[in-house]
Amino acid sequence: xxxxxxxxxxxxxxxxxxxxxxxxxxxxxxxxxxxxxxxxxxxxxxxxxxxxxxxxxxxxxxxxxxxxxxxxxxxxxxxxxxxxxxxxxxxxxxxxxxxxxxxxxxxxxxxxxxxxxxxxxxxxxxxxxxxxxxxxxxxxxxxxxxxxxxxxxxxxxxxxx
Amino acid sequence: xxxxxxxxxxxxxxxxxxxxxxxxxxxxxxxxxxxxxxxxxxxxxxxxxxxxxxxxxxxxxxxxxxxxxxxxxxxxxxxxxxxxxxxxxxxxxxxxxxxxxxxxxxxxxxxxxxxxxxxxxxxxxxxxxxxxxxxxxxxxxxxxxxxxxxxxxxxxxxxxxxxxxxxxxxxxxxxxxxxxxxxxxxxxxxxxxxxxxxxxxxxxxxxxxxxxxxxxxxxxxxxxxxxxxxxxxxxxxxxxxxxxxxxxxxxxxxxxxxxxxxxxxxxxxxxxxxxxxxxxxxxxxxxxxxxxxxxxxxxxxxxxxxxxxxxxxxxxxxxxxxxxxxxxxxxxxxxxxxxxxxxxxxxxxxxxxxxxxxxxxxxxxxxxxxxxxxxxxxxxxxxxxxxxxxxxxxxxxxxxxxxxxxxxxxxxxxxxxxxxxxxxxxxxxxxxxxxxxxxxxxxxxxxxxxxxxxxxxxxxxxxxxxxxxxxxxxxxxxxxxxxxxxxxxxxxxxxxxxxxxxxxxxxxxxxxxxxxxxxxxxxxxxx
Numbered sequence: 001x002x003x004x005x006x007x008x009x010x011x012x013x014x015x016x017x018x019x020x021x022x023x024x025x026x027x028x029x030x031x032x033x034x035x036x037x038x039x040x041x042x043x044x045x046x047x048x049x050x051x052x053x054x055x056x057x058x059x060x061x062x063x064x065x066x067x068x069x070x071x072x073x074x075x076x077x078x079x080x081x082x083x084x085x086x087x088x089x090x091x092x093x094x095x096x097x098x099x100x101x102x103x104x105x106x107x108x109x110x111x112x113x114x115x116x117x118x119x120x121x122x123x124x125x126x127x128x129x130x131x132x133x134x135x136x137x138x139x140x141x142x143x144x145x146x147x148x149x150x151x152x153x154x155x156x157x158x159x160x161x
Numbered sequence: 162x163x164x165x166x167x168x169x170x171x172x173x174x175x176x177x178x179x180x181x182x183x184x185x186x187x188x189x190x191x192x193x194x195x196x197x198x199x200x201x202x203x204x205x206x207x208x209x210x211x212x213x214x215x216x217x218x219x220x221x222x223x224x225x226x227x228x229x230x231x232x233x234x235x236x237x238x239x240x241x242x243x244x245x246x247x248x249x250x251x252x253x254x255x256x257x258x259x260x261x262x263x264x265x266x267x268x269x270x271x272x273x274x275x276x277x278x279x280x281x282x283x284x285x286x287x288x289x290x291x292x293x294x295x296x297x298x299x300x301x302x303x304x305x306x307x308x309x310x311x312x313x314x315x316x317x318x319x320x321x322x323x324x325x326x327x328x329x330x331x332x333x334x335x336x337x338x339x340x341x342x343x344x345x346x347x348x349x350x351x352x353x354x355x356x357x358x359x360x361x362x363x364x365x366x367x368x369x370x371x372x373x374x375x376x377x378x379x380x381x382x383x384x385x386x387x388x389x390x391x392x393x394x395x396x397x398x399x400x401x402x403x404x405x406x407x408x409x410x411x412x413x414x415x416x417x418x419x420x421x422x423x424x425x426x427x428x429x430x431x432x433x434x435x436x437x438x439x440x441x442x443x444x445x446x447x448x449x450x451x452x453x454x455x456x457x458x459x460x461x462x463x464x465x466x467x468x469x470x471x472x473x474x475x476x477x478x479x480x481x482x483x484x485x486x487x488x489x490x491x492x493x494x495x496x497x498x499x500x501x502x503x504x505x506x507x508x509x510x511x512x513x514x515x516x517x518x519x520x521x522x523x524x525x526x527x528x529x530x531x532x533x534x535x536x537x538x539x540x541x542x543x544x545x546x547x548x549x550x551x552x553x554x555x556x557x558x559x560x561x562x563x564x565x566x567x568x569x570x571x572x573x574x575x576x577x578x579x580x581x582x583x584x585x586x587x588x589x590x591x592x593x594x595x596x597x598x599x600x601x602x603x604x605x606x607x608x609x610x611x612x613x614x615x616x617x618x619x620x621x622x623x624x625x626x627x628x629x630x631x632x633x634x635x636x637x638x639x640x641x642x643x644x645x646x647x648x649x650x651x652x653x654x655x656x657x658x659x660x661x662x663x664x665x666x667x668x669x670x671x672x673x674x675x676x677x678x679x680x681x682x683x684x685x686x687x688x
Contacts, residue, residue: 010524014486014531022357041585042521044592049528052601053362107482108276108447117228117269117446146353146667 002068002097005080007088008104011036012049012081015104015143020079021051023145028055028076032064032091033083061087065094085125092137100138103152115155116141126156166317168200169241173313174306176233181302183438183573184487185566186539190214190236190257191546191558197240205553206249210240212550212557213250214257216619217346219543220353231268234309235261238316245321246328251339254346256324258671260316264309271308275301275445279480282452286480289473291459298456302442334683341687342678344621345653349670351615352657358536358609359658366391366606370613375647381544381614382560388541388610392603424502425464425581432460433494434577440487448482454494454519455479461498465505474512475501481516485523489530491573493522495580518585529597537604538565544611548618620650622678625688649687 003024008016011031021029029050036042037060050056055076059067067073068080068091080098082088085106092098105118112120119141121129129152133139139152175196176188186192191211198207218232239257243249278301285294359367366388373379373387440453458479466472485493497519504510542564550557579587591597624641627634641648660670681687 010484010527013484013524013527014535017528018532018536019357022360025360039521041518044589045521045525047525047592048588048597049525050597051528051532052598052605107449114273114276114446117272120447145664146356146661148666 002078005098006102006104009083012046017051019144026077026079028078030078030080031058032061034060068095085128089128103141113159165200170310170314172196173237174310177306177309180441181439188233194240201244208550210250210253212547215547219350230261231264234264251343254343272446276447286476289469298443298452338679338682341682342675345674345678348653348657351654352661354612355658356661366609367613370610374614374617381548384614385541388607392606396599396603429460430581437491449484451483454483486527486530488534489526491577492580495577499581499584537608540608541611616650616654617647
């Protein structure tokens with residue numbers, strides 16, 4: 001069962017290990033990222049931050065889709081982590097269970113603008129966000145579980161691109 | 162009066178300089194409250210008010226870019242007005258809560274506008290001009306204390322008169338109501354902490370802590386000590402994994418010998434440690450701690466790269482987005498120093514790997530160190546500190562700083578050398594021996610026992626209800642004390658925790674508790 005799907009370009013860090021994991025009561029962190037899945041060093045580093053009593057699964061985006069569509073994954077309470085909007089869209093397209101995506105952190109990049117304290121998007125991101133929103137998927141911006149949800153679509157309207 | 166105003170502003174500016182001073186909790190109400198009290202001639206009251214505010218803001222933590230209400234501005238102004246008006250802690254919190262929320266908005270604005278400086282930093286980096294670079298980092302760091310100092314001065318000068326006459330109009334029953342409501346608010350702080358730490362498997366440790374405090378009346382420090390022992394015992398019993406590759410361990414545990422002469426000396430690494438204290442001085446919402454990282458690396462870069470061009474390349478490298486827990490930052494800085502040294506020595510070295518290691522480690526290590534320091538050391542420090550300070554004991558704030566910062570600074574100092582000498586090998590050993598798993602488990606046992614002790618020792622709520630007629634009246638509280646002391650504080654904490662779990666907004670919970678306490682006091686349900 002997916003408890004939350006979160007876009008966070010630092011993947012596992014303080015907010016995830018220390019606030020989201022206990023607040024959601026998840027017992028599995030699934031990292032869907034092609035780069036990390038093929039990098040032993042990054043895997044090792046993320047493994048260090050694994051919260052106590054939590055399973056850590058690192059897969060490429062494709063494998064993550066297969067995993068999430070497997071019935072066995074229903075027995076786990078999963079927090080899915082991706083580090084960019086594109087991967088999130090791909091997951092949402094192939095995993096019907098994902099009806100809501102949390103925007104946790106996206107650092108500034110070339111041509112991007114801040115729509116919230118920790119979320120910067122560029123035109124490509126905005127296009128994907130609008131497509132996802134049109135499909136009826138909730139796109140909410142929250143750094144911490146106790147923050148108030150803001151909709152990414154509304155925040156985008158505030159910036160002129 | 163004007164001299165004391167200036168001193169109060171200086172105290173607040175000192176608090177707002179914490180980003181220069183290693184995020185060492187100097188800015189907490191428990192520390193600043195006594196200082197304000199000292200200036201206004203009532204140290205004891207300052208200690209008590211500081212402790213009251215600390216309890217309420219206990220669940221507010223700074224992780225990542227999530228900026229909590231500004232307890233510095235709120236706490237200093239609240240404490241000052243409460244002492245000036247002589248109305249006590251209830252007034253302090255009535256002022257501190259709204260002010261801290263407003264001040265947080267100002268600070269967020271500052272963090273956004275600091276991004277404008279990034280072009281400047283880039284230019285200095287391109288020129289290889291590390292002196293201007295570090296000057297700008299410091300100047301930008303000064304903007305926060307200066308800006309907030311001005312705001313606080315204005316608030317004091319303009320606000321003191323009106324607020325004082327307003328406070329004098331408050332009738333006694335409102336004051337009593339506020340007092341009871343204020344005594345209830347720590348339940349919110351505890352519930353927020355529980356939200357981070359409490360779950361079914363860990364619940365026994367919470368109740369163990371509660372019972373030690375409620376029935377045996379053990380002080381928080383004793384419970385912390387017992388928690389340490391239990392945590393060590395439990396993690397020792399836990400099965401040690403990977404027993405099959407014992408032989409590999411033997412081979413690899415040989416100390417890593419660095420035979421090549423090092424370009425960097427002990428002094429350089431020590432200097433990186435000291436500069437890491439200013440990691441967050443130029444915190445901004447675009448690139449976060451990047452210039453802080455570069456600032457800390459400059460002693461190393463200066464030694465390694467003597468030409469303008471090579472310095473420019475190196476400075477530019479460290480301009481990339483960076484954010485990690487300040488408490489473990491020196492580990493990454495140390496590892497980076499070793500890699501920079503290798504980059505200098507070895508033509509073949511791929512300098513890009515420096516940033517990929519930095520980027521790979523910053524998130525996970527933030528997870529480790531934020532949990533350890535916010536979830537364990539801060540909790541124990543605040544629990545022990547406030548339980549003394551709430552009675553007016555000056556040892557409270559001192560103990561608070563010591564419990565947090567002795568382990569913090571020792572670890573932070575040593576991590577810079579461990580990072581430099583052992584590099585990523587150190588982390589690989591940690592990962593292999595599952596040290597982290599045992600450490601996080603032990604730390605959460607310890608933290609949760611102390612949190613469990615808090616409702617029993619730090620929420621002063623009882624009920625004045627009596628049963629039966631006047632002559633044979635039986636006090637409900639006395640019955641409770643015999644069956645389950647601190648039942649009301651515990652129940653209250655779980656009630657708030659239930660709503661926190663339901664995702665009710667913190668502001669609503671705060672208001673709800675205020676109303677409950679106020680109404681409860683008026684109808685003589687609570688005292």
